[in-house]
Amino acid sequence: MSLFRAETRRLAKRRFIRLFALGTLLVLAAIVTGMFLSHHQPSPALLARAQVEADQGYEIALRQAARETANCRAAQGTAAARDYPPCDQIYQPARADFRAGWNLPPAFDFRAEFGFLVTTLAALLAVMAYVIGATCVGAEWSSGGMMNLLLWRPRRLEVLGTKLAALLAGLAAFTVVVSALWTALFALTAQLRGTLAGMTAGAWQSVVLMELRGLVLVLVAGAIGFGLASLGRHTATALGAAIGAIIVLQFGLANVLSMAKAPYVEAYLAPVWVQAWLDKSAVATDWESCDYSSTQGCAATTITLTWPMAGGVLAVVTLLVVGAAMWTMCSRDIT
Amino acid sequence: MSAVLEIQGLRKTYRSRRGVRRALDGFDMAVEAGQVHGFLGPNGSGKTTTLRTLLGLIKADGGRMSLLGRAVPQALPEVAGQVGAIVESPQFFGNFSARDTLSLLADAGGVPQSRVAEVLELVGLRDRAGERVKTYSLGLKQRLAVGSALLKNPRLLILDEPANGLDPGGIREMRTLMRTLAGSGMTVLLSSHILGEIQLICDSVTIISAGRRVAAGTVADVLARHATSAVRVRVESVADLTSSAGALREIGARVSVEPDHLVVGGIAQPGAITRTLAARGIYVSELAPVAVDLESVFLELTGTTPVEGEHRQVDQSTATPAVHGGWGQ
Ligand SMILES: Nc1ncnc2c1ncn2[C@@H]1O[C@H](COP(=O)(O)OP(=O)(O)O)[C@@H](O)[C@H]1O
Numbered sequence: 001m002s003l004f005r006a007e008t009r010r011l012a013k014r015r016f017i018r019l020f021a022l023g024t025l026l027v028l029a030a031i032v033t034g035m036f037l038s039h040h041q042p043s044p045a046l047l048a049r050a051q052v053e054a055d056q057g058y059e060i061a062l063r064q065a066a067r068e069t070a071n072c073r074a075a076q077g078t079a080a081a082r083d084y085p086p087c088d089q090i091y092q093p094a095r096a097d098f099r100a101g102w103n104l105p106p107a108f109d110f111r112a113e114f115g116f117l118v119t120t121l122a123a124l125l126a127v128m129a130y131v132i133g134a135t136c137v138g139a140e141w142s143s144g145g146m147m148n149l150l151l152w153r154p155r156r157l158e159v160l161g162t163k164l165a166a167l168l169a170g171l172a173a174f175t176v177v178v179s180a181l182w183t184a185l186f187a188l189t190a191q192l193r194g195t196l197a198g199m200t201a202g203a204w205q206s207v208v209l210m211e212l213r214g215l216v217l218v219l220v221a222g223a224i225g226f227g228l229a230s231l232g233r234h235t236a237t238a239l240g241a242a243i244g245a246i247i248v249l250q251f252g253l254a255n256v257l258s259m260a261k262a263p264y265v266e267a268y269l270a271p272v273w274v275q276a277w278l279d280k281s282a283v284a285t286d287w288e289s290c291d292y293s294s295t296q297g298c299a300a301t302t303i304t305l306t307w308p309m310a311g312g313v314l315a316v317v318t319l320l321v322v323g324a325a326m327w328t329m330c331s332r333d334i335t
Numbered sequence: 336m337s338a339v340l341e342i343q344g345l346r347k348t349y350r351s352r353r354g355v356r357r358a359l360d361g362f363d364m365a366v367e368a369g370q371v372h373g374f375l376g377p378n379g380s381g382k383t384t385t386l387r388t389l390l391g392l393i394k395a396d397g398g399r400m401s402l403l404g405r406a407v408p409q410a411l412p413e414v415a416g417q418v419g420a421i422v423e424s425p426q427f428f429g430n431f432s433a434r435d436t437l438s439l440l441a442d443a444g445g446v447p448q449s450r451v452a453e454v455l456e457l458v459g460l461r462d463r464a465g466e467r468v469k470t471y472s473l474g475l476k477q478r479l480a481v482g483s484a485l486l487k488n489p490r491l492l493i494l495d496e497p498a499n500g501l502d503p504g505g506i507r508e509m510r511t512l513m514r515t516l517a518g519s520g521m522t523v524l525l526s527s528h529i530l531g532e533i534q535l536i537c538d539s540v541t542i543i544s545a546g547r548r549v550a551a552g553t554v555a556d557v558l559a560r561h562a563t564s565a566v567r568v569r570v571e572s573v574a575d576l577t578s579s580a581g582a583l584r585e586i587g588a589r590v591s592v593e594p595d596h597l598v599v600g601g602i603a604q605p606g607a608i609t610r611t612l613a614a615r616g617i618y619v620s621e622l623a624p625v626a627v628d629l630e631s632v633f634l635e636l637t638g639t640t641p642v643e644g645e646h647r648q649v650d651q652s653t654a655t656p657a658v659h660g661g662w663g664q
Pocket residue numbers: 335349350351356357358376377378379380381382383384385650
C-alpha cells in the first residue's frame with residue numbers, strides 16, 4: 001500500500017502531467033463555452049426578429065422575381081431572349097419558403113447532440129491518457145528512477161503493476177469527475193439555451209452507459225501508452241509508436257486496401273472500432289459489392305461492428321501490450 | 336565475524352547484437368560484518384556488474400551470492416530493506432527536488448518521513464534540498480545518491496564509486512561519514528579506482544581484474560603478500576644490467592630493467608640474488624626492498640602499469656594470461 005501511495009504522489013507531483021491535464025481541461029472548457037455561446041433559447045424577441053427577417057426575405061425575393069419576369073417579357077423578340085426560360089416558368093417565391101424558424105439561432109437539443117459530445121470527450125481524454133501513461137513510466141525508465149526504485153523494491157512485477165494501478169486509478173478519478181462536470185454543464189446549456197426534451201430515465205441511462213464505455217476507452221489508452229513506453233524504456237517509444245500507427249497502419253493501410261479493392265476497408269481502421277465501442281455499433285461497407293434488387297438497384301453489402309466485438313478487440317490489444325511489458329520487465333537486465 | 340556478503344564463482348556474460356562480452360568470470364568475494372571493504376579494479380573490470388548482479392538488477396549466468404546470510408536473488412525482497420545501495424552514477428528524475436525524491440523513496444520503502452530530513456542533514460544537502468535535482472552538480476547528485484542509500488538505515492551499505500565528482504572537502508567528509516557509519520556497526524562496501532581513498536579508509540579490499548578476483552584480504556595483508564618481495568638491485572657496472580637480468584630470470588624471478596637498476600620480484604630470499612650474480616662475477620652494490628603502496632600492487636596485479644610509449648586500452652591487461660571476452664567471440 002505504501003508503494004501505491006508513493007506512486008500516486010509521484011503522478012500528482014509530475015509537472016508535465018499536471019500541465020497536460022490542465023491543457024486538456026482548457027480545451028474542454030473552450031468546447032463548452034463555444035457550444036453555450038452558439039446556441040440560443042427561442043425567446044419571443046428572437047422569434048419576432050426571425051419573423052421580420054423571414055418577411056423581409058420574402059419581400060426581396062418577390063421583387064426580384066417580378067423584375068426578372070419584366071426583363072424577360074421586355075426581351076421577347078430580341079436576341080437576349082435566348083438568356084431566359086419561358087417567362088411564365090420563372091420561379092415565383094411562396095410564403096412557405098421563408099420560415100421564421102430558419103432565421104433562429106440553433107437551440108441546444110441535449111438528446112440529439114450530447115452523444116457526439118461524449119465521443120469528443122472520450123477521444124480527448126484518451127489521447128491525454130495515452131501521453132500521461134507513456135510519460136509516467138517512460139520518464140522513470142530514462143531518468144534511472146526505475147532502477148533506484150527496484151533497489152528498494154526488488155519485486156519487479158509488483159513495482160510495474162503498482163505504477164500501472166496508480167496510473168489507472170488517477171485516470172479513472174479524473175475521467176469520472178470530468179465526465180460528471182461535462183454532463184452537468186451541457187445539461188445546464190440545454191436548460192438555458194435549448195431543451196432537455198426526451199431525456200427519459202432510459203435516455204439518461206444510456207448516456208451514463210456511454211460515458212462508462214468512454215471511461216474504459218480512456219483506461220485502455222492509458223494502459224497501452226504505459227505498456228509501450230515501458231517496453232521501450234522511453235516515453236518517446238510510445239509517442240513514436242502512436243505516430244507510426246497513425247501514418248503507416250491507418251493512412252497507409254487504408255490506401256493500400258482501397259487500391260487492392262479489399263472489402264470492408266473501414267473495419268481495419270481504429271476509428272471505426274472506437275466508434276463501434278462508444279456508439280454501440282458501426283458499419284463497414286464493401287463498396288465493390290452489389291446486392292441487386294429491382295426496386296433499389298445496387299446496394300452495397302455492409303457488416304455491422306458491435307460494441308462487444310469492439311470491446312474484445314480493445315481487451316486483446318491491451319492484454320498483449322501490457323502482458324509484453326510485464327514479461328520484459330521480469331526478464332530483462334536493468335543497466 | 337560473519338560474512339555479510341559472499342560471492343562465489345559469479346559469472347556474467349553480456350549478450351548483445353554486437354557480440355558477447357564476458358564481464359565476470361568466476362568472481363569471488365567476501366565482506367565481513369562491521370568492516371569498510373574496498374572493491375578495487377580498473378575501468379571495465381566488472382565492479383558495477385558485480386554490484387548490479389548482487390542487487391538483482393541483472394541475472395547472473397552462474398555462481399552463488401548471499402547478502403546478510405540469505406541467498407540472493409531469491410531472498411532479495413526480504414533483505415532489500417537492510418541493504419542501501421547506489422549503483423553507477425547517481426540517476427534521479429531531474430524535475431523533482433532532493434526532498435521530494437527521498438520522500439517518495441521513503442514512502443515506497445515504508446520508511447518514516449522524518450528520516451528524510453535526518454539524511455539530508457547527514458549528507459550536507461539540507462539547505463539545497465528544495466532545488467530541482469537537474470540543477471545539481473555531479474557532486475551534489477552524488478551526495479543525494481548516498482543519502483538515498485542511507486535512507487533505510489541499512490545494515491549493509493553498498494556504494495559504487497561514491498567519490499566520483501566530489502571536491503576534496505567532500506571526499507574527506509565522505510571518508511569521515513563512512514568511518515562513522517562503520518563505527519556504528521554498519522558494513523560498508525565501497526567500489527573505487529581511487530587507491531588513496533581505499534588505503535585510507537578500508538579495513539580490507541578485494542581487487543578485481545578482467546572479471547576475476549586477483550587479491551583479497553586486509554590492506555596490510557595484500558600489501559605484504561604481493562609486493563614486499565620486490566627489491567631494487569644495483570650492480571657495480573651498468574653494463575652488466577642486461578646479463579644480470581637474464582641470470583635472475585633463469586632462477587624464476589620477475590625482472591624489470593630500469594636505466595640504472597633492476598626491480599626484481601618473485602624471489603623468496605633476497606640472498607638468492609647476490610648468490611646468483613656473484614656466481615657470474617657480477618657484484619651487487621645495492622639491494623633494497625621497494626617501498627610499496629596499494630597503487631603499485633594494484634597496477635601489478637591488474638597488469639595496468641603504464642608502459643612508456645604505449646597507450647594502454649581498457650580491458651588490456653598484461654597480468655591476466657588469457658584475456659577473455661572481446662567483442663565478437
Ligand atoms: N549493458 C552492457 N552490455 C554489454 N556490455 C556491458 C554492459 N555493461 C557493462 N558491460 C561491459 O562489462 C564490462 C564490465 O563493466 P562494469 O562492470 O561496468 O565495469 P566497472 O564498473 O568495473 O568499470 C565492461 O567491459 C563493460 O563494457
